[in-house]
Amino acid sequence: MSPITSHDVWFAGLRALSGDSFPKRCRSCGREFASEADYFQQTQAIRPDITGLKAVYDDEEGTLVEVFRNCVCGSTLLVNCLSRRDDSASGHSRRRLFDDLLAYLQLHGVERAQARRELLRVASGERSEVLEAWYGRIAARGAKPGS
Structure with missing residues (x-):
């Protein structure tokens, strides 16, 4: 298991968009991530200087955060999360x-x-x-x- 990077602290405020985000399977090697915790612990930051977070807006869900991480095989994976930012x-x-x-x-x-x-x-x-x-x-x- 790879160590959790410092960027993972940023991910702590995110939660999976829905139950169908997990399990997540890598299309390249078939590795399966059973939960959000597995995803963050068993993948790596794309680069040390990049969080892998991208904010997007969805008409139905509001603000979403796309989380890009690399599988151990090198393939980039994406999980959509809801933003917990207080926009009040x-x-x-x-x-x-x-x-x-x-x-x-x-x-x-x-x-x-x-x-x-x-x-x-x-x-x-x-x-x-x-x-x-x-x-x-x-x-x-x-x-x-x-x-």
Whole structure:
């Protein structure tokens, strides 16, 4: 079994579109993936720098996410998933706030990827000692960018 890539964390918020998505069979080698978990654990990212996610819109189902992964034989497989993204006004508002907080931290010299990780940690209800330390340093400087 191949190790789960870091991109698989992104897939955790997705769920299979319907029961007929699984079992999924590779047309090239015949390998069968009994469940969504099998699919993600026994396939590989297309490339390390690509998530394999593609958003599409369906008139009946709404926003879907196509998930492309490679079978161990090298063949590319596709599974359709529903997006669990909150497209309500409050969901859009939370994303704007997240983006604003991210921009603020970057303005004060925090590396984007690390700031994003820490903001996601807080958004999921965890404590971030790193964000608390950054806040202390920014506050001590009087919130002046770059100082």
